[in-house]
Amino acid sequence: MARQSGPELRDEPRVSWVxxxxxxxxxxxxxxxxxxxxxxxxxxxxxxxxxxRANIAxxxxxxxxxxxxxxSQALIEYSANSTFGRAVVVGLLNTMLVAxxxxxxxxxxxxxxxxxxxxxxxxxxxxCGFYVELFRNIPPLLVIFFWYLGVLSxxxxxxxxxxxxxxxxxNGRGLFMPRPxxxxxxxxxxxxxxxxxxASWFIARWAYKRQMATGxxxxxxxxxxxxxxGLPVVAYFLxxxxxxxxxxxxxxxxxxxxxxxxxxxxxxxxxxxxxxxSFIAEIVRAGILGVSKGQTExxxxxxxxxxxxxxxxxxxxxxxxIIPPLTSQYLNxxxxxxxxxxxxxxxxxxxxxxxxxxxxxxIEIVVIWMVIxxxxxxxxxxxxxxxxxxxxxxxx
Amino acid sequence: xxxxxxxxxxxxxxxxxxxxxxxRGVVRWLRKNLFATPxxxxxxxxxxxxxxxxxxxxxxxxxxDAAWTGSDRSVCATIAQGGIRPDGWSGACWAxxxxxxEQFMYGRxxxxxxxxxxxxxxxxxGLLTPLAIPSIPYKFTNAFLFFVVFPIxxxxxxxxxxxxxxxxxxxxxxxxxxxxxxxxxGIVVSLPMGILLALGRRSKLPVVKMICVVFIETVRGxxxxxxxxxxxxxxxxxxxxxxxFDRFLRALVGVALFASAYMAxxxxxxxxxxxxxxxxxxxxxxxGYWQSMGLIVLPQALKLVIPxxxxxxxxxxxDTSLVYIIGMFDLLGIVRQNFxxxxxxxxxxxxSGLLFAGAIFWFFCFGMSRYSMYMERRLDTGHKS
Numbered sequence: 001m002a003r004q005s006g007p008e009l010r011d012e013p014r015v016s017w018v019x020x021x022x023x024x025x026x027x028x029x030x031x032x033x034x035x036x037x038x039x040x041x042x043x044x045x046x047x048x049x050x051x052x053r054a055n056i057a058x059x060x061x062x063x064x065x066x067x068x069x070x071x072s073q074a075l076i077e078y079s080a081n082s083t084f085g086r087a088v089v090v091g092l093l094n095t096m097l098v099a100x101x102x103x104x105x106x107x108x109x110x111x112x113x114x115x116x117x118x119x120x121x122x123x124x125x126x127x128c129g130f131y132v133e134l135f136r137n138i139p140p141l142l143v144i145f146f147w148y149l150g151v152l153s154x155x156x157x158x159x160x161x162x163x164x165x166x167x168x169x170x171n172g173r174g175l176f177m178p179r180p181x182x183x184x185x186x187x188x189x190x191x192x193x194x195x196x197x198x199a200s201w202f203i204a205r206w207a208y209k210r211q212m213a214t215g216x217x218x219x220x221x222x223x224x225x226x227x228x229x230g231l232p233v234v235a236y237f238l239x240x241x242x243x244x245x246x247x248x249x250x251x252x253x254x255x256x257x258x259x260x261x262x263x264x265x266x267x268x269x270x271x272x273x274x275x276x277x278s279f280i281a282e283i284v285r286a287g288i289l290g291v292s293k294g295q296t297e298x299x300x301x302x303x304x305x306x307x308x309x310x311x312x313x314x315x316x317x318x319x320x321x322i323i324p325p326l327t328s329q330y331l332n333x334x335x336x337x338x339x340x341x342x343x344x345x346x347x348x349x350x351x352x353x354x355x356x357x358x359x360x361x362x363i364e365i366v367v368i369w370m371v372i373x374x375x376x377x378x379x380x381x382x383x384x385x386x387x388x389x390x391x392x393x394x395x396x
Numbered sequence: 397x398x399x400x401x402x403x404x405x406x407x408x409x410x411x412x413x414x415x416x417x418x419x420r421g422v423v424r425w426l427r428k429n430l431f432a433t434p435x436x437x438x439x440x441x442x443x444x445x446x447x448x449x450x451x452x453x454x455x456x457x458x459x460x461d462a463a464w465t466g467s468d469r470s471v472c473a474t475i476a477q478g479g480i481r482p483d484g485w486s487g488a489c490w491a492x493x494x495x496x497x498e499q500f501m502y503g504r505x506x507x508x509x510x511x512x513x514x515x516x517x518x519x520x521x522g523l524l525t526p527l528a529i530p531s532i533p534y535k536f537t538n539a540f541l542f543f544v545v546f547p548i549x550x551x552x553x554x555x556x557x558x559x560x561x562x563x564x565x566x567x568x569x570x571x572x573x574x575x576x577x578x579x580x581x582g583i584v585v586s587l588p589m590g591i592l593l594a595l596g597r598r599s600k601l602p603v604v605k606m607i608c609v610v611f612i613e614t615v616r617g618x619x620x621x622x623x624x625x626x627x628x629x630x631x632x633x634x635x636x637x638x639x640x641f642d643r644f645l646r647a648l649v650g651v652a653l654f655a656s657a658y659m660a661x662x663x664x665x666x667x668x669x670x671x672x673x674x675x676x677x678x679x680x681x682x683x684g685y686w687q688s689m690g691l692i693v694l695p696q697a698l699k700l701v702i703p704x705x706x707x708x709x710x711x712x713x714x715d716t717s718l719v720y721i722i723g724m725f726d727l728l729g730i731v732r733q734n735f736x737x738x739x740x741x742x743x744x745x746x747x748s749g750l751l752f753a754g755a756i757f758w759f760f761c762f763g764m765s766r767y768s769m770y771m772e773r774r775l776d777t778g779h780k781s
Contacts, residue, residue: 029603036607043634050633121436122429123443137761138754139714142728146754149735149746338619341721349621362629366622374617 047363054360062359063088069354071346073262084355091351092372098269098347099334099376105273106333107326110280117285128281135278140336143275147267148343158250167247167258175261176248185239192235196228203227264345268337276333280326287322288314319391327384331377338373348372458751461487463744467495472742479742489744493752496734500752503570503725509562513573516550520576528767530774543584550577566644570725572756574644578651578716578726583709585652590659590708595689597660598667608660615657620715624650628722647719655712662704666697699775706768710761717757728753 017023051058063085070080075093078086116128135143153172156162161171169176200223207218236243248258291314299313340347352365419427430440463471463481472489473479481487493500502510523542526532554577557563569577596608615623627650631641641649670693678688698705720729731749735741 025601029601032607033603046636047633050637053637119439120429120432121439121443124439127443127446133762134758137710137758137765139717139728139757141717141720142750142754142757145728145732145746146750149732150750151747153746154743335619338621339718341621349619349625353625356625356629362633366626366630369622369625370614370618373619373622374614377617 056360058361058363060364062355062361062364065359067355067358069358071351072344073265073346084359087351087355088348088368091346091348094345095334095337095340095347095349096376098265098272098337098340098345102269102272102276102333102337103330105269106276106280106329109273109277111284112281113277114281114284115288117281118288132278132281135275136282140271140275141339141342143271144267144339144343147270148263152263152267161250167245169248169250172263173260174263175266177259177261178245178247179259181244181246183242183244185242188235188239189232189243192231193228196231200224200227262345264340264343267343268340268345272333272336275336276329279329279332283322283325283329284318287318290321291317316391320388323384323388323391327381327388330380330384334376334380335373457486458488461485463487463489463491465494466491469740469742469745472740472744472748477742487744488751489740489742489748492734492740492745492748495740496731496737496749499734500571500727500730502573503730504568505570505573506562506564506568509556509564512553512556512561512564516553517576519546519549520580547581547584566642569644570730572727574719574724574726575713575716575728578648578719579709579713581648582651582655582712582716586655586659586708586712587705589652589656590663591694593656593660594663594667597664612657612660615654616661620650620654620718621721623654624718624722626650627653643722643724647722647724651712651716651719654715655708658708658711659705662701662708663697665704666699666701667693669700670697702772702775703768706764710764713760713764714757727756 064083066080067082067084067087068080069087071078071087071090073094074090075097076086076090078090113128113131116124117132119125119128152174155170155172158169158171158173161169161176164170167178203218203223204220207220211217246258248260249256295313295317296309299309304312337347338349341350341353344350348369352369356362356365418424431437466472470479471481471491472487474481474483474485476483498510502513505513523538523546527535527538527542532538552558552561554569554573555564555566593608593612596604597612599605599608624647627646628643631646631649635641674692674696675688678692681688683691716726717728719726720732725733731753735746735749
């Protein structure tokens, strides 16, 4: 076929350099970078000018100064004579405490409710659906206020405390629990727990290898429970029962002894767990529904009973769908723990705010917040990514 | 036919049994949904017990024993607490909500000027309703009025100072008004900002991409409380000496920036779900970057992520309650503030006020989520995924 006559094909299309996407791209990037640099310089200039006028010294030197304020709950030793730096550490530990305990509770509750929403039992399904729709649609702060102002602050004075089982008391000043006292020889129990965990890990690996090689199964669950629970119990009696409990005793005005859990911590913990559980429940439900029906049917066709079908076929596949959004819920819970500042639970933000008010070091405090929260976020997502990669589909 | 001699073999046919009476109606439903297995039965019984344990006391507290009318705390307190109720009484203090209702809606907005808030609310509902119902025509005009004209009109109506309207400083705003203004502005600003950030994050230009990634990840990594602190404490430091920002505006900036970062990630999810062929098809038609994004990619991507966008809106609406920390009184903040009113402080007041605020928040959020589900079904063209 004859070649159609027309303009000759050139190697280089003749385009004005104004329309060349490469040159345009470089031009716009230079403009964006310049604008950003100028903006930052403008801000830095203004800030240093403002700070100079307000006589505020910059830098993190203030962290070594005496804090002078008290903190209602500290996991490490702290007094008003400690430094600001130590106060920040106290706040960080409190944030991590409420986040970790809240994550555990929310996960447990969320899985329960998510599975319950799929139950064939109409009543249970409706009940779980009601829970999810209720808590998803109100602000977490309102849930915190609900527990703090609505429930815990109207509890009776210590004199009229509610007595709970295991020697616990509940009143307007918090939850009072017995405190274990570790006497000499108690290290044996801790050692026994550690030995139990390590031994369980090796036995589980050995049992898995044996099952892969020979098909013989080993009662792994019973062995592990016996090791982790049984060994410490044996150690407890061998060491001559070295743990006693310091029970809270009802005094005239307050309870003496024991550990008290402050109402601030309780309300924050309950609110974060209840609120996040509703989101986790939806994630779990979506994950289970996301496993195609053919998988369940194929498993049944292989002769597996409903229990193993769930454990060996549905849950491992559902977890793949569940884990990524679950990670972001964990991060949300950690970030929402900053709502502590509204009820005076001494978390990172609350202590930062107090420090800011006392020293005026606003920029440094905000930098500390950002670095720590970003660090926590990155650490959580790194861990969950590792777990996700472990659970991900291994394609052959 | 073969004759059987064995004594245990039947010689004649047995009469067929009547068919099993099919269970109908209530009994069948109950058996299927509540008592299918022993475990189900146990769960049902436990569920009923829990309901019997929670519901009657709650109804008793919220309806039967509640204090509906009254002018001060005495109707909501027992004799021992200085009220008129018998000892051991416990009931909701709706009289408190009743007395403070105006404050919960408008805050301290000048009383004689509250018609302006009402008019704005009327305009809002009047423009939003036809926009939300798909069968009503003139969507483009309507959207233009709602997203461009309405904010300007609302600004002049609410702030005043022009056309002979008295100026109402934002420090006097409060209640549901603040919640609605913050979330509306947050939504209107965060959607376009989010789109730009998402496009920037997927851009091939490294500098633009880096700026967007750093912004998104930093904002998403920190709690809103710290962003609000930043907006309230650091903005004045960043600006030249004479320049001041209204506190309300600072909260708006904080909330809008925060929502934009989350919106960007939602929209990026939608952009990634669009097959490469669509991008290539757009280029082969000779469309430039903005044309291909605006006409081909974004309409599909945004439709895919409607649930995510609405979830971000719901989150934003709930998050406006945090502006209390920088001294503003949104709905929850003003309810909380009124607990300390000596005229109304009682053991029942906090619970009643919080339930009221919770009901309003719940109503809005639930409505939004149901509407998004409806739109999702409506826009589903059947070739998703």
